[in-house]
Amino acid sequence: MSLQAKLDAFKADFEASKPPYSVPRSVIETMHRATAELIASGAARRAKKAGDVAPSFSLKDPEGNIVSSNELLKKRPLVLSFYRGVWCPYGNMELQALEAAKPAFDKYGASLLAISPQTAPNSRKSVRRNKLTFPILSDAKGKVGAAFGLRFELPDYLIELYKGLKNDLPTFNDDPSWTLPMPARYVIGQDGTILYSEVNPDYTRRPEPEDMIPVLQRAAAVKV
Numbered sequence: 001m002s003l004q005a006k007l008d009a010f011k012a013d014f015e016a017s018k019p020p021y022s023v024p025r026s027v028i029e030t031m032h033r034a035t036a037e038l039i040a041s042g043a044a045r046r047a048k049k050a051g052d053v054a055p056s057f058s059l060k061d062p063e064g065n066i067v068s069s070n071e072l073l074k075k076r077p078l079v080l081s082f083y084r085g086v087w088c089p090y091g092n093m094e095l096q097a098l099e100a101a102k103p104a105f106d107k108y109g110a111s112l113l114a115i116s117p118q119t120a121p122n123s124r125k126s127v128r129r130n131k132l133t134f135p136i137l138s139d140a141k142g143k144v145g146a147a148f149g150l151r152f153e154l155p156d157y158l159i160e161l162y163k164g165l166k167n168d169l170p171t172f173n174d175d176p177s178w179t180l181p182m183p184a185r186y187v188i189g190q191d192g193t194i195l196y197s198e199v200n201p202d203y204t205r206r207p208e209p210e211d212m213i214p215v216l217q218r219a220a221a222v223k224v
Contacts, residue, residue: 003097003208007090011204014089027161034158038201044182047149047199054188055147059115059137062123067113067137073190076109077219079212082150082184083136084203085118085172086126091183094206095130101209102134108216110187117142117173117181140174145181150199154178187215195219 001009014021015028048054058068072078081098083091095114105112112134116123123136145151154162154169159178162169170176183203187196196215198207 003094003206006093006097007204007206010089010093027165030157030161034155035202035204037155038152038182041152041201043149043152044199044201047182047184047197048186048194049197049199050194052194052197053192054186054194055144056192057115057137057139057144057147059139059144060120061135061137062120062127064120067135069188072111072113073188073192076111077190077195077216078186078188079105079110079112079216080184080186080188081112081114082145082148082181083114083116083126084180084183085116085169086122086129087167087172088203090203090206092126092130094183095126095132095136097206097209099130099132099134104210104213105216108213108220110216110219113137115139115144115181117145117175117179119172119174122172139181141177142173142175142179142181148181148184148186150181150184151179152182154180185212187212187219189219 017023056069058066061067102112114136116136117139120138123138126136139145142151169178182199182201184199185207186194189195196212
């Protein structure tokens with residue numbers, strides 16, 4: 001089953017309140033409203049895209065080690081996934097799909113990383129729960145997400161909904177601002193140019209990991 005098919009199946013069960021979910025219709029409508037408004041804002045169109053130079057970054061992995069994009073790019077291309085956090089089932093399914101595709105990324109010499117505004121303990125939890133062999137880097141205050149044009153502020157009505165759901169982003173992220181990155185996937189070439197980008201303000205929609213393989217093949221000068 002494709003990643004998007006899994007996401008669609010989860011969404012259908014969640015919105016239908018099938019066990020173990022029990023979600024008031026008002027909650028679903030509020031989430032739909034927030035997504036529609038983010039789409040309409042055009043924020044995704046303003047994010048970094050293929051052909052742009054990727055912002056460089058140095059971030060800590062869950063164990064506190066510094067990971068530098070410039071140093072990694074000296075050796076190989078990068079596959080980046082911007083991840084909202086351990087609390088997001090859609091993001092967790094995406095991380096699992098990326099882990100399953102990692103052997104293909106390795107074949108074409110690419111490093112796989114996730115970037116999240118959440119704290120290191122939450123990233124360790126994400127790595128453990130999703131059985132990941134790649135790191136989730138801590139983007140404190142969402143600065144790298146902002147540099148890529150992905151960071152957005154949640155509207156007041158969505159903040160109130162999240163509070164009611166015990167989804168306390170300031171605690172998850174150690175950041176008083178109620179902000180998140182739009183889910184995004186990038187392939188960055190060794191010269192720092194973005195070779196592939198997929199930014200979607202609808203958090204229930206994610207590209208297939210296999211979509212990046214042709215780009216990685218070209219980057220590695222491997223004939224299909």
